[in-house]
Amino acid sequence: MTGSRKGWDDRLFDIVNYLFLTVVLLATLYPFLNVLAISLNESTDTVRGGITIFPREFTFANYQAIFEYDNLVTGFMNSTLRTVIGTVLGVFSSAMVAFTLSRGDFQGRKMFSTVLVLTLYFSGGLIPGYMLMRDLHLVDSFWVYVLPGMVNAFNIIIVRSFMDGLPFALQESAKMDGANDFAIFWRIILPLCTPVLATIALFIAVGQWNSWFDTYLYNSSNPDLTTLQFELMKILQNTTVGSTDANAFRSTQGQESTAAAVSPESIKMAISMVTIIPILIVYPFLQRFFVQGMTLGAVKS
Secondary structure: OOHHHHHHHHHHHHHHHHHHHHHHHHHHHHHEEEEHHOOOOOOHHOOOOOOOOOOOOOHHHHHHHHHOOHHHHHHHHHHHHHHHHHHHHHHHHHHHHHHHHHHOOOOOOOHHHHHHHHHOOOOOOOHHHHHHHHOOOOOOHHHHOOHHHHHOOOHHHHHHHHOOOOOOHHHHHHHHHHHHHHHHHHHHHHHOOOOHHHHHHHHHHHHHOOOOHHHHOOOOOOOOOOOOOHHHHHHHHHHHHHHOOOOOOHHOOOOHHHHHOOOOOOOOHHHHHHHHHHHHHHHHHHHHHHHHHOOOOOOOO
């Protein structure tokens, strides 16, 4: 009797748990599907409202309108380039600094770690930061997107904490076999740190892809160095200032025919999808590393 009652309690818990998770899933998924439906719906019909997760009048005109914007392709290329280069250099530099700080024989380890943590609490500010970029001749340069973010204190602390959990005997045995520090780092430490490196790679990639304020500060006067997020921000500003017609967007892109058929609401939703989709494509490939990072070290021998 007790066993059957316990089994019923377990089944009841599973039912409630599944219902709760289903509600959370729907609440999370609905906004995304709604944005997708509006972006694929005909603009004049969108003004009527009432669209849920399916478009009433399917069309790609909204996407055609934003991709006719002159600097959008250039911005997409620059955003892709800065994301790839910035992620690779950011992960590699963070791993190198973390490896150095994780070494027990590194003199001044505590001092450098303290200084690194202090940068999380204190910042020089916007104006000193701009003056530093100017003095380093990074203003009006592509490298202003990459170099300032190569060494990130938060990412270094995460990777160092992961490396601290690795057996130091691996490094000692490699040294006995004649391996130098870089060989140990490249051949032993990096392969073992794949889960945490994939995690910070996603952090860096999302940050690089979504960044637009550095473009506004340093490269807003150079259309060849514009980024996708900066161009989409300008389009959003122009489409928000008007009424339900497309006059503001039409003046932004200079395309009379296509812009006349779109509304600001449809443009905003299409822009949102353009910025979201690349991250959605990348995330599934890194998800398994998140699972490994969460379970690694859970069982101690």
